[in-house]
Amino acid sequence: MAQNIYDNPDFFAGYSQLPRQVRGLDDAPEWPEIRAMLPDLVGKRVVDLGCGFGWASRWMRKQGAASVLGLDLSRNMIERAKADTADAGISYCIADLDSLELPAGSFDLAYSALAFHYVQDFSRLTQVIRKALISGGHLIFTIEHPIFMAAANPHWISDEEGRKTWPVNQYSLEGERRTDWFAKGVLKYHRTLGTTLNTLIDGGFQILRIKEFAPTSKQIQQMPELAEELERPMMLLVSAST
Amino acid sequence: MAQNIYDNPDFFAGYSQLPRQVRGLDDAPEWPEIRAMLPDLVGKRVVDLGCGFGWASRWMRKQGAASVLGLDLSRNMIERAKADTADAGISYCIADLDSLELPAGSFDLAYSALAFHYVQDFSRLTQVIRKALISGGHLIFTIEHPIFMAAANPHWISDEEGRKTWPVNQYSLEGERRTDWFAKGVLKYHRTLGTTLNTLIDGGFQILRIKEFAPTSKQIQQMPELAEELERPMMLLVSAST
Numbered sequence: 001m002a003q004n005i006y007d008n009p010d011f012f013a014g015y016s017q018l019p020r021q022v023r024g025l026d027d028a029p030e031w032p033e034i035r036a037m038l039p040d041l042v043g044k045r046v047v048d049l050g051c052g053f054g055w056a057s058r059w060m061r062k063q064g065a066a067s068v069l070g071l072d073l074s075r076n077m078i079e080r081a082k083a084d085t086a087d088a089g090i091s092y093c094i095a096d097l098d099s100l101e102l103p104a105g106s107f108d109l110a111y112s113a114l115a116f117h118y119v120q121d122f123s124r125l126t127q128v129i130r131k132a133l134i135s136g137g138h139l140i141f142t143i144e145h146p147i148f149m150a151a152a153n154p155h156w157i158s159d160e161e162g163r164k165t166w167p168v169n170q171y172s173l174e175g176e177r178r179t180d181w182f183a184k185g186v187l188k189y190h191r192t193l194g195t196t197l198n199t200l201i202d203g204g205f206q207i208l209r210i211k212e213f214a215p216t217s218k219q220i221q222q223m224p225e226l227a228e229e230l231e232r233p234m235m236l237l238v239s240a241s242t
Numbered sequence: 243m244a245q246n247i248y249d250n251p252d253f254f255a256g257y258s259q260l261p262r263q264v265r266g267l268d269d270a271p272e273w274p275e276i277r278a279m280l281p282d283l284v285g286k287r288v289v290d291l292g293c294g295f296g297w298a299s300r301w302m303r304k305q306g307a308a309s310v311l312g313l314d315l316s317r318n319m320i321e322r323a324k325a326d327t328a329d330a331g332i333s334y335c336i337a338d339l340d341s342l343e344l345p346a347g348s349f350d351l352a353y354s355a356l357a358f359h360y361v362q363d364f365s366r367l368t369q370v371i372r373k374a375l376i377s378g379g380h381l382i383f384t385i386e387h388p389i390f391m392a393a394a395n396p397h398w399i400s401d402e403e404g405r406k407t408w409p410v411n412q413y414s415l416e417g418e419r420r421t422d423w424f425a426k427g428v429l430k431y432h433r434t435l436g437t438t439l440n441t442l443i444d445g446g447f448q449i450l451r452i453k454e455f456a457p458t459s460k461q462i463q464q465m466p467e468l469a470e471e472l473e474r475p476m477m478l479l480v481s482a483s484t
């Protein structure tokens with residue numbers, strides 16, 4: 001079973017104050033890129049894997065999705081998602097992506113934001129999703145970029161000229177990574193980019209699009225602290241089809 | 243036109259002494275992974291883009307390729323390739339990958355080792371290769387990994403615990419990178435991994451395999467200095483089909 005850090009009171013208190021959790025999708029700078037990857041949602045049956053407070057689940061229903069099933073490991077998240085949602089087309093359930101079961105051929109789109117890097121067995125999950133999608137269905141997800149996750153001490157350093165620099169080491173050593181983020185020892189699983197993409201291909205997916213989030217100059221004008229995201233890839237966005 | 247660093251006498255003298263240039267493919271630690279990506283070569287018409295001294299061109303003929311066309315920008319390389327080859331099934335020509343033209347539908351396999359990061363317009367080259375391949379043809383290539391190429395000062399540093407660490411900065415700022423490697427100011431073109439893969443997809447290729455070279459424990463036993471390649475991805479291997 002995955003570590004349920006989101007139900008740790010300290011973690012949850014901090015996490016809930018992130019701008020994207022307070023104000024929603026438009027405060028996630030990668031959201032325009034994700035939107036551009038999404039297929040037309042009208043009439044689609046969607047599963048939202050790691051739905052958190054349900055921001056994306058509600059947005060997809062507003063775009064015309066026939067139904068959305070939002071799944072999250074955290075009781076806190078699911079309770080808050082339910083409280084914030086008044087829409088019979090959206091269901092929320094507690095579920096662990098490491099032991100997830102889904103009915104076969106029941107979804108047109110699987111969506112997941114920043115959840116799969118908590119999953120230990122990505123190969124298993126890929127197969128569960130593949131079977132749950134119709135033929136011609138889509139999987140669109142974001143994860144922390146493996147370059148962002150790999151290092152033993154993943155934080156900004158300076159190069160010899162004082163340039164903001166991201167450290168990379170132990171990249172090919174896959175497995176557990178523990179970081180302090182609102183709580184001590186948050187557990188994530190590092191996989192190389194090759195492993196992530198090959199696992200999808202071996203699971204029967206075709207790779208449609210790979211994006212490494214970088215802010216636009218307009219975004220940097222509005223929020224200068226985003227400029228550092230040009231220095232290293234922090235987030236990987238993937239679109240694949242069955 | 244691409245910078246022709248391989249015909250710089252200092253560069254050529256140094257480059258020619260690399261183990262893989264002296265002893266051939268078996269001294270390139272990524273070669274077993276490339277071999278595993280290659281399709282059956284019997285009867286195949288191959289174009290080898292950036293063929294250098296012709297090591298791979300000759301190997302592919304020995305595996306049964308019907309013909310191999312080896313292309314390289316460097317007169318030094320092509321002259322040496324011709325001198326080292328006694329096989330009417332292999333032709334060598336001087337060609338610049340930035341202005342390459344190839345006859346349509348004439349090849350089953352396009353192969354390239356460590357050449358495309360010298361190419362300024364990868365989109366143009368992708369389209370030339372796509373048209374030169376038959377339907378169901380393969381493109382298999384290696385490049386320097388964008389994580390290896392991105393930084394302003396791309397060399398090993400230490401993290402705060404003294405661990406060998408690779409610096410990443412200006413990752414999303416694509417374009418020229420100049421490094422000193424056997425000569426001053428060797429010119430390469432940095433593209434993000436997303437750009438490389440999306441250019442292939444937009445050019446009509448299907449991504450089959452992505453590998454980020456990492457040495458095996460046996461290779462590290464035989465050559466302990468390879469262990470550092472576990473710390474950061476140095477080379478990207480891509481297999482795609484039309």
